[in-house]
Amino acid sequence: MLVQPATPHSAAHWNEIEAAAPADARRVQDERLREQVAYLAEHSAFYRGKIGAEALSAVRDVDDLASLPFTEKQELRDSLAAAPPLGYHVAADPAEIVQIQASSGTTGSPSYVGLTVGDIRTWCELGARALYANGFRPGDRMLHGFGMSKGFVGGIPVVQIAQYMGIVDIPVGAEAGVERLLRVQADQRPELLIGTPHFLAYLAEQAPSVVGVPARELGVRAMSVGGEPGGGQPAVRENLQSLWGATSREMLGGTDIACTYWGECEAADGMHFLSPDLMVAELIDPESGERVEPVEGATGELVYTALARRASPLLRFRTRDHVVVTGTECPCGRTGYKVRCVGRTDDMLIVRGINVFPSAVKDIVLGLRPEATGEMRIRADFEGHSTQKPLPVVVEHAAGLAPDRHDELRCTMEDRVRSALNVKIAVELVPEGTLKRPDHVKVALVERV
Structure with a gap:
């Protein structure tokens, strides 16, 4: 039509x-x-x-x-x-x-x-x-x-x-x-x-x-x-x-x-x-269901x-889309508040009581290029969405990365995630090309094992 x-x-x-x-x-x-x-x-x-x-x-x-x-x-x-x-x-x-x-x-x-x-x-x-x-x-x-x-x-x-x-x-x-x-x-x-x-x-x-x-x-x-x-x-x-x-x-x-x-x-x-x-777009607390005022820094x-x-x-x-409000004013003249989607509420993982969105881990991996390709998967070896152990993360290293740099990359990744997200992860490095690349079907960042 x-x-x-x-x-x-x-x-x-x-x-x-x-x-x-x-x-x-x-x-x-x-x-x-x-x-x-x-x-x-x-x-x-x-x-x-x-x-x-x-x-x-x-x-x-x-x-x-x-x-x-x-x-x-x-x-x-x-x-x-x-x-x-x-x-x-x-x-x-x-x-x-x-x-x-x-x-x-x-x-x-x-x-x-x-x-x-x-x-x-x-x-x-x-x-x-x-x-x-x-x-x-x-x-x-x-x-x-x-x-x-x-x-x-x-x-x-x-x-x-x-x-x-x-x-x-x-x-x-x-x-x-x-x-x-x-x-x-x-x-x-x-x-x-x-x-x-x-x-x-x-x-x-x-x-x-x-x-x-x-x-x-x-x-x-x-x-x-x-x-x-x-x-x-x-x-x-x-x-x-x-x-x-x-x-x-x-x-x-x-x-x-x-x-x-x-x-x-x-x-x-x-x-x-x-x-x-x-x-109408309402922002709510995903646990209580109560409304959240869409002011800068609010999440829901x-x-x-x-x-x-x-x-x-x-x-x-209820969409289960979890967002953070990034602002309520803009030089462009639009008056609607602004958000950034950080993941779906039902995709969120809980590591030793700390909420973690897979996209946040992905962002840190992307920051390690060119030593890493940017491709990663969380290999969830636990039932449900909660674990008390370090979160298993598989990360591709670049094809040209010397073997003696692998431990350094692994430690850097674990340190950055701990510093930024306050959770521990256990990184497994795999060669470039190991993980499925995105196409017309969205690639899930969490794989159940």
Whole structure:
């Protein structure tokens, strides 16, 4: 389905709501929320059964959401299983649904999300704000480095966002492989590149052997990275920008709500909340469930309520995405607070009582290049998420690293992790090329043994 293009509000912002005064944005958000809960009360059997039409109708503003229960991922799985194809939480007439997207389904069957024509436009508007903040502009051409298959939101929905923005997408997709992507980049010279951060880094590293020139000579001006934590980590960003000779900015989304809806601007210090008119984003303490004020330095889990959504609307949906707030003001003029995603709450490990996100260990490994390649895996030899022993970490050393330097590298790694994260790890060094490289399927940093 071709998407009717839209135009940006200004050279700085895709939509004027991005720079609205907080009080004005809140008024719009409260109004849209009242409209959305009224829609749920009338059309959603799922939320009438879970919350009740009267309780839904009592929601008058964002503060009232705190009195309502969360929507958990397992509830959606149960709903889909009980009432296929789209579950009890579908709230639009089947005749209105024109597209169905699927999650990765790493824990069983995928989650399926229905979209009406209006929902697709909302997804495109959300995505346009994020990619515009990342530096993508109408008239540009973009090489598509996310996976195009399996119904993932990084595929067709990204194509639709590009069409909506007036960007020419070249939908090769990560499944086509490194050689195909690099050949297309060398032939077509698109200015934009989109994909997961570690795959785009690997793509650049292969450029000299595949097309005979460094990636920085292939014409990329701006990159948008997402799909996994790490794109905003200094070591990851600096490596990407050095390899490609282009800016690298982070974005964040999720299948159940939309393709992408947080976007990092030129300040490059966190992803802005861009769409108070189209969604509510709450920050909560993952243990207590209590709200956390999104002030600089605050941490918590993101919870979303979709606004202006018809087919698969969600209310207070727990994403398990764990973020840190990096700021509440920005020179770019956007007024939404900024976050950096540090991992998923349910991916977090606990080592002798200390919380550790795998992405934090990965960041330290990346800082040890060129002695290490940057590839690592945590080999979890324990049940659950908690251990009292040092955390086993497998790290690739560079092919040219002399054997007598191995012990030094191992000790440096263990010391840096202990200093930065306050946990002990036990490093096993393996030769370059041992660990699986990223492709269209995200590589898990934790392997169970």
